[in-house]
Amino acid sequence: MYQKYYSEFLKAPSGAPSAMLHMACHSHHYWPDVTLDAVQQYWRDSAALADDKWGPIFEGKIPAWQNAVARTLNLPDPDRIAIAPNTHELVYRLLSAFDPARPLRILTTDGEFYSFARQLQRLEEEPNVEVTRIAKEPYASLAERFEQELQRGDFQLAYASMVFFDSGVVFPQLLDIAARKPKQTEFVIDGYHGFFARPIDLGAVADEVFFTAGSYKYLGAGEGLCFMSIPANCTLRPRNTGWFAELEELENRADRVGFADNWLRFAGATMDYSPLYKGLAVFELFEREGITVESIHNHVLAAQRRFLHTMDAADHPLLNRERLIHFDLEQGHGHFFTFDCGTASAAEQLQRELRSRGVLSDRRQQLLRLGFALYHSADESYQRVFD
Structure with a gap:
């Protein structure tokens, strides 16, 4: 329901697969259309x-x-x-x-x-x-x-x-x-x-x-x-x-x-x-539409739960609970997950693989970060991350 506010940024980047899933939102958050x-x-x-x-x-x-x-x-x-x-x-x-x-x-x-x-x-x-x-x-x-x-x-x-x-x-x-x-x-x-x-x-x-x-x-x-x-x-x-x-x-x-x-x-x-x-x-947009920090956070928490559910079933060699840096995922975590891939080359390779599947991610050396945002659909399962 919130994607309508981000129609310009949700258009596929030039040369990229259609319907990109932007999970680099820790690094660069999409701007609502009203900013133009x-x-x-x-x-x-x-x-x-x-x-x-x-x-x-x-x-x-x-x-x-x-x-x-x-x-x-x-x-x-x-x-x-x-x-x-x-x-x-x-x-x-x-x-x-x-x-x-x-x-x-x-x-x-x-x-x-x-x-x-x-x-x-x-x-x-x-x-x-x-x-x-x-x-x-x-x-x-x-x-x-x-x-x-x-x-x-x-x-x-x-x-x-x-x-x-x-x-x-x-x-x-x-x-x-x-x-x-x-x-x-x-x-x-x-x-x-x-x-x-x-x-x-x-x-x-x-x-x-x-x-x-x-x-x-x-x-x-x-x-x-x-x-x-x-x-x-x-x-x-x-x-x-x-x-x-x-x-x-x-x-x-x-x-x-x-x-x-x-x-x-x-x-x-x-x-x-x-x-x-x-x-x-x-x-002004968020106030007009009744969007609060609490509603944004709840939307992201639900997205993170869906991601973890899909991740647990996927048995991915790098994107898993053991590689996920965390303390308290429900009460003590921000709006992105970070996975320690062991080496910078492994993280870079994974980032390329994700992009080939239409998933944009963010990387810092051996750490690969996947963010969650208001503009992610409420029925997004994140399955393409693990395919």
């Missing part, structure tokens, strides 16, 4: 208004986006939701707020996304930066091990993914851990692989943590629009700061670097706002 008109509307507004478009964007579009995100995550103050083209920009702006002349101790896991993992490796080259990485596996003891270290150490920053990008496993009890964090530790939750996939309620920790995510994955609005919620009473002063951060005082600029007590504290500079139009169009 949204991009064109951005162009029309820009042509009609030129420089005057900034008023409607900052006074209308951005607050509308912030309100939509706040409703989705149960955040109490939409004005504390900063936006940027990517989460790396926002996180690095946060990192820049720490005094480079003082020691910086960071607690994280060994399963963070490439951009943060690479940035930490670079920072570790500095003599005052020390990074402690907690092994994500075994997942059953991750929460206990991470919190023990968090409470034991003098960390200025803790950073962890809500859903691990390489496996889809949910970090157990992460919000509970964040709620008990030491007062002196800034806590960042990377929510990108959970946002608009799994129901998330940040109400209990909204005033204590930073939460990052964006529109590229499960919202289906494309790249270029990310956000970071900011804790209450934040007084950090990023060194990496752009001219948008002083928009409220642009006409009366003082000879000092001031920061507003809202999202502009972490604002950067000029960006393309067509993703903002797309994101709002998707939010």
Whole structure:
């Protein structure tokens, strides 16, 4: 029933078998048809208004986006939701707020996304930066091990993914851990692989943590629009700061670097706002059609159960329970499955075989990932994955 919203993206790619089953939706989520008109509307507004478009964007579009995100995550103050083209920009702006002349101790896991993992490796080259990485596996003891270290150490920053990008496993009890964090530790939750996939309620920790995510994955609005919620009473002063951060005082600029007590504290500079139009169009579509994060998640859970049923009967040499990286498939998993194929060549070969059968998948070295989406039919058995 939901496929009608994605008719343009569901057309078979050039040179590919007809009726492709897109299971690379962990990597690139299809965009609803309404995003096409949204991009064109951005162009029309820009042509009609030129420089005057900034008023409607900052006074209308951005607050509308912030309100939509706040409703989705149960955040109490939409004005504390900063936006940027990517989460790396926002996180690095946060990192820049720490005094480079003082020691910086960071607690994280060994399963963070490439951009943060690479940035930490670079920072570790500095003599005052020390990074402690907690092994994500075994997942059953991750929460206990991470919190023990968090409470034991003098960390200025803790950073962890809500859903691990390489496996889809949910970090157990992460919000509970964040709620008990030491007062002196800034806590960042990377929510990108959970946002608009799994129901998330940040109400209990909204005033204590930073939460990052964006529109590229499960919202289906494309790249270029990310956000970071900011804790209450934040007084950090990023060194990496752009001219948008002083928009409220642009006409009366003082000879000092001031920061507003809202999202502009972490604002950067000029960006393309067509993703903002797309994101709002998707939010409006789902609200109009009564599609919620809960209904999306339930649709995907049903799809995953059908997939597992078909998989268990297929006895595939690589796509099986033993190769599936998981902890709690019902309560503690994201919207994709990851299979450890043993070697990169085996995963690459399997990916080619799947494509020949009309199944698009996603691969990272020896890991093959199969995603599930709202645009998968409710009667899809996933049999073609195993044929």
